[in-house]
Amino acid sequence: MKLGFIGCGNMAQAMMGGIIAGNLIPADEIIASDGYKPSLEKTKENLGIHITMDNKEVAVNSELIVLSIKPQFYDVVIKEIAPIIKEDTIIITIAPGKTLEDLENQFGKKVKIVRTMPNTPAMVGEGMTAMCANDLVAEKEMKEVKGILEGFGRVEMVPEYVMDAVVAVSGSSPAYVFMFIEALADGAVLQGMDRAQARIFAAQSVLGSAKMVLETKLHPAELKDMVCSPAGTTIEAVKTLEDRGFRSAVIQAMDSCAKRCKDM
Structure with a gap:
């Protein structure tokens, strides 16, 4: 061919x-x-x-x-x-x-x-x-x-x-993920980590987390709960993300993306 x-x-x-x-x-x-x-x-x-x-x-x-x-x-x-x-x-x-x-x-x-x-x-x-x-x-x-x-x-x-949903969830989503990795790295820099190393830690964590979803076939919520110990550091961070509308912002961004796709 x-x-x-x-x-x-x-x-x-x-x-x-x-x-x-x-x-x-x-x-x-x-x-x-x-x-x-x-x-x-x-x-x-x-x-x-x-x-x-x-x-x-x-x-x-x-x-x-x-x-x-x-x-x-x-x-x-x-x-x-x-x-x-x-x-x-x-x-x-x-x-x-x-x-x-x-x-x-x-x-x-x-x-x-x-x-x-x-x-x-x-x-x-x-x-x-x-x-x-x-x-x-x-x-x-x-x-x-x-x-x-x-x-x-x-x-x-x-x-x-x-x-149109595909465009939002995979076609455009690498941009959202790159923003998340950048934000993770910025947060690490704020805590004193070298920026180059911060990017490695952030990117590898995203890569490994995605691989766990695909290979374990567990619901992402289950995997999240496995990391969140009672009264621990992770659940405190999750609470802050929820307070700031993290998931809602992602869903709204995808909705905007899909609507733009329909208009093209």
Whole structure:
């Protein structure tokens, strides 16, 4: 399978890196286009893929095409490549707010489309990706696409109506987590810890806590209770977070994120 990327930004590079590292598709069967030549040349140097400045060249030479561009550029790019997309070509999108119906209408013809929402931890092989597809994509093709996406993290198939929730809970949430890690580190610095070391303690604690949720399969509340000794230090900190509306703020932020996604 020849894989093409239209757009060669950080997410595309993360996806390609994971796919190549996992021996899912060799670098010489991947081609990418972008309007910014230095980014293309750097990616070719790092990954060994084929590059071009011509989106049509990607469309003609790829069996599977990832539209790894910003949502505002979808209209222009789809109009450019639609006439040369073959019946058996699979289009993968990664843009929030772009529904399968919207995309089908933009192409103006029957096209196999897989809608996905990855996130930036794909850059370190720990991405979380949701995927759904239109009726033209066969089950076998879905499995093939899922296998490729698993090259840079976990993948879950979801109904399209929850995609806005996916954007809020995984697509955008790394930003919230980075803010939390930064705040933890600032708190440690306030108590006298070196900043570089504080970031390590904060980040590793978040990493380990997330791994406990996934591997123990216990409810996060149970895991929290395991840390909170009666009249201890942790429950005192939890009380302060509750007093400041910690959980409510997170839920409201996700609601704002999902609403913005619906408006795009």
